[in-house]
Structures are given as structure tokens and as C-alpha cells.
Amino acid sequence: MKFSATDRQKTLYINGLSGSKPLIPIDANKLRETAKERLSTEAYTYIAGGAGREDTMTANRQGFNQWQIVPRVLNDVSERNTSLNLFGQSLNSPFLLAPIGVLEMAHRNADRAVAQAAKNTATPMIFSNQASISMESCARILEESPHWFQLYWSQSDELVKSLVKRAEGCGCTAIVVTLDTTLLGWRSRDLDLAYLPFLEGKGIAQYTSDPVFMQMLEEKDDTAAKQTSRNINPTSLAALVGLAWRFPGSFLGNLSSGTPLKAVRKFVNIYSRPSITWENLAFLRQHTSLPIILKGILHPDDALKALQYGADGIIVSNHGGRQVDGAISAIAALPDVVKAINRKIPVLMDSGIRGGADAFKALALGATAVCIGRPYVYALAIAGSEGIEELINNYKADFELTMALTGCKSLEEINKNCLT
Ligand SMILES: Cc1cc2nc3c(=O)[nH]c(=O)nc-3n(C[C@H](O)[C@H](O)[C@H](O)COP(=O)(O)O)c2cc1C
Numbered sequence: 001m002k003f004s005a006t007d008r009q010k011t012l013y014i015n016g017l018s019g020s021k022p023l024i025p026i027d028a029n030k031l032r033e034t035a036k037e038r039l040s041t042e043a044y045t046y047i048a049g050g051a052g053r054e055d056t057m058t059a060n061r062q063g064f065n066q067w068q069i070v071p072r073v074l075n076d077v078s079e080r081n082t083s084l085n086l087f088g089q090s091l092n093s094p095f096l097l098a099p100i101g102v103l104e105m106a107h108r109n110a111d112r113a114v115a116q117a118a119k120n121t122a123t124p125m126i127f128s129n130q131a132s133i134s135m136e137s138c139a140r141i142l143e144e145s146p147h148w149f150q151l152y153w154s155q156s157d158e159l160v161k162s163l164v165k166r167a168e169g170c171g172c173t174a175i176v177v178t179l180d181t182t183l184l185g186w187r188s189r190d191l192d193l194a195y196l197p198f199l200e201g202k203g204i205a206q207y208t209s210d211p212v213f214m215q216m217l218e219e220k221d222d223t224a225a226k227q228t229s230r231n232i233n234p235t236s237l238a239a240l241v242g243l244a245w246r247f248p249g250s251f252l253g254n255l256s257s258g259t260p261l262k263a264v265r266k267f268v269n270i271y272s273r274p275s276i277t278w279e280n281l282a283f284l285r286q287h288t289s290l291p292i293i294l295k296g297i298l299h300p301d302d303a304l305k306a307l308q309y310g311a312d313g314i315i316v317s318n319h320g321g322r323q324v325d326g327a328i329s330a331i332a333a334l335p336d337v338v339k340a341i342n343r344k345i346p347v348l349m350d351s352g353i354r355g356g357a358d359a360f361k362a363l364a365l366g367a368t369a370v371c372i373g374r375p376y377v378y379a380l381a382i383a384g385s386e387g388i389e390e391l392i393n394n395y396k397a398d399f400e401l402t403m404a405l406t407g408c409k410s411l412e413e414i415n416k417n418c419l420t
Contacts, residue, residue, distance in 0.1 A: 078409065082411060095371075102203030
């Protein structure tokens with residue numbers, strides 16, 4: 001059934017007559033606060049936190065507030081069309097779900113719950129390289145519904161090739177290469193807790209389901225062992241047991257083989273490649289015919305490089321302020337990047353999207369589409385798959401109403417004149 005913003009709005013009000021309230025708070029701050037009550041301290045900290053003093057996170061919101069929408073009237077907005085075509089696929093709205101790792105921290109169904117909500121709303125899901133559930137399992141849920149794969153360029157070209165082939169094999173229609181996380185940012189809140197989920201074997205399902213990665217575990221690797229060796233005490237023993245539970249295969253087999261710990265060590269050692277340069281992109285081009293989308297572009301000169309090196313799309317993003325503290329907000333970076341790209345390839349955007357009006361502003365500044373990040377993780381924590389579905393429908397409704405009330409009937413009519 002075709003989505004309608006007014007139907008969504010009516011449903012919420014009419015449900016209220018019989019005493020039923022929305023599953024998740026509509027307000028972005030209340031959503032986060034409610035999720036905080038459901039999440040462990042470690043999980044909330046990992047999801048909500050950013051780099052350093054978190055000034056980039058603050059800037060992401062302030063950046064949106066610096067632009068204001070100027071509504072227009074008497075323009076017959078009774079019919080509205082929010083559809084678009086992106087990389088040859090037709091989408092019913094300009095929203096995608098950003099790649100977010102370690103979702104098992106938010107809900108036991110993790111990426112599966114996201115896949116179900118994405119399918120029910122026909123919203124593209126970008127599988128994270130750090131997912132808690134393998135891409136193949138999620139793709140089986142999504143079937144024909146659009147899904148992309150996000151890649152972290154590991155130390156091993158063989159692993160990169162294998163991940164990309166698997167993505168093609170399970171029906172992904174684009175590869176997103178995240179460029180802003182060749183090293184992990186200085187994440188104050190996580191450092192205070194001395195907590196990193198990957199060391200507990202969380203968020204490494206794309207690796208443990210990969211034949212090339214599993215083969216690599218057979219290789220001797222002393223440096224990795226040193227990096228993750230810990231003191232033996234009740235806490236570290238509990239972590240080891242948890243790791244053996246979560247790891248594919250039998251619990252006892254995992255405990256006796258020590259494979260889970262080997263996998264974590266190997267992952268820590270190879271997960272990213274700080275030496276990567278523009279020249280490496282040719283390797284990826286050689287190994288996939290899918291569109292290649294570069295995530296984490298903020299400078300117009302990098303946007304020009306992306307064009308020069310044959311990218312098919314870019315995502316303007318500062319990783320939700322998790323990488324560089326005191327960085328430019330994504331929405332502030334967008335206009336110059338859009339200008340540099342000059343409509344040659346789609347420019348997507350994320351970092352700070354907290355509702356339909358934010359998406360409207362991003363599109364008015366030249367974005368083709370936007371990715372929802374943390375809010376869907378909070379919705380997942382509160383109400384699982386249904387929570388995410390509600391969140392997406394709320395964003396779509398909010399966006400469509402904002403568009404109509406600004407006098408726009410379709411995405412093509414949204415432009416910089418809509419803002420001041
Ligand atoms: C908990 C968490 C995990 C993330 N994991 C990934 C990831 O695996 N790959 C990636 O490219 N980006 C990842 N991101 C960044 C998101 O894709 C997106 O850029 C960011 O969430 C946007 O900022 P916002 O959530 O504040 O809107 C992650 C973000 C969060 C909050």
C-alpha cells in the first residue's frame with residue numbers, strides 16, 4: 001500500500017482515542033533518553049558517544065539550526081511525490097538506513113530486526129562491515145528490497161575481495177566504502193569505561209562468516225596475541241565465556257579450540273588500513289561492477305578527487321561526530337561539496353538527521369538522499385523491528401508534510417530558495 005503522510009498522522013491520533021500511544025517517542029531527545037533507560041551503560045555509551053569533547057556532534061545539530069525553512073503557500077499540494085531514482089533503483093522516499101555496527105548491543109535481533117523494518121518500509125539498508133549478523137542472513141529477509149554493503153578496507157586485499165564478492169552474491173546493489181575510520185577516533189566516553197565491544201567478539205559477524213577470514217585464523221600471528229592479551233581474573237573469564245557463547249559453532253568446541261579469541265585478535269590486527277590512498281580505489285573497481293560510493297567526504301577537493309577516481313556517489317558525513325572532534329558539521333560541508341560535484345554523481349548525506357525537516361534542509365542544499373543513523377538504533381532498543389518501522393514512517397510523514405507545507409509537490413521542487 002502506498003505510504004501517505006496524512007494517513008500516518010491520522011493513525012497516530014485515532015489510535016490515541018482507544019488509549020494506544022506510539023511505540024517510540026516522536027521527539028528525538030525523548031527517543032534517545034528512553035533508549036538510554038533500556039540499554040546497558042556500555043551499549044548506550046558506545047552508541048551515543050562521539051570523539052573528544054563531542055563538539056562535532058554538537059556542530060551537527062547546530063549546523064541544521066543555522067538554516068531555516070521558508071514556507072510557501074497556495075501552491076496546490078494535494079498530490080505529493082517523494083519518490084526518486086538512485087543508482088537505477090526507484091525509491092519511495094529519500095531515506096536510507098546508515099551502516100551501524102554492533103547492533104546486538106541494542107537488541108538481540110540486531111541487524112535482522114533492521115532488515116525486517118527496511119523491507120516493510122521499502123527503505124534501503126546499508127549492511128555494516130561491523131554487523132552482528134552476516135550479510136547473507138539479512139539479505140534473506142530483505143529479498144528484493146534494496147540493500148548495500150559498507151566496507152572497511154582491511155589490511156588484507158583477499159578479505160576485501162571476499163567481502164565484496166559476498167555482497168554481490170547476496171544481492172547488494174552498491175558498495176559503500178567508509179573512508180573516515182582508517183583509525184578509530186578518540187572516543188572519550190568509551191575510553192572512560194575502557195570498553196570496546198569488538199574485544200568481546202561483538203560486531204564481527206561479517207568476518208566470522210567469511211571463508212577468507214576463517215582461513216586467516218590458521219596463520220600464526222604473534223603481534224595480535226600481544227595486543228589483546230589480558231590479565232586472567234573473573235571479569236576476563238566471564239568475557240571469554242560470553243565470547244564462546246556468541247561465536248558460531250558449539251560452546252564447548254569454541255572454548256576448547258580457542259577460535260573465538262583467535263578471531264578477535266585477528267580482527268583487531270587487520271580491520272583497517274590507514275595507508276589506503278585514492279589509488280587503492282582502482283583495485284575495488286577491478287573487483288566489482290557495482291556502484292562505488294565513498295562515505296566520509298567533507299572537503300570539496302576530496303569531492304573532486306572522488307569524481308576523478310571514478311566514484312559513483314559520495315556520502316557527506318563526519319560519522320556522527322565519532323571520529324574527529326571539532327570538525328565541520330556535515331550539513332555545513334554539504335553546499336561546497338555539492339557545488340564541486342556539480343550534479344555529476346549523487347551526493348548523499350548523514351550526521352545529525354533527526355527528523356523530516358532535517359532531511360528537507362539537506363535536500364534543499366543539494367543532497368539526493370539522507371541516511372538515518374543513531375535514531376533507528378534507539379528505536380531498535382525500545383521496540384525492536386516495529387520500533388524502527390515506526391521511526392521510518394514518522395520520518396517519512398514529517399518529511400512529506402514539511403515538503404507540502406513549504407509549497408513543494410516533489411523532490412525536484414526542493415531547492416536552496418526554500419531556505420534562508
Ligand atoms: C553505534 C554506531 C556504529 C556505527 N557503525 C558504523 C559502521 O559500522 N560503518 C560506518 O560506515 N559507519 C558507522 N557509523 C556511522 C553511521 O553510519 C553514520 O555516519 C552516523 O551514525 C551518522 O550520525 P548520526 O547518527 O548522529 O546521525 C556508526 C555510528 C554509530 C552511532
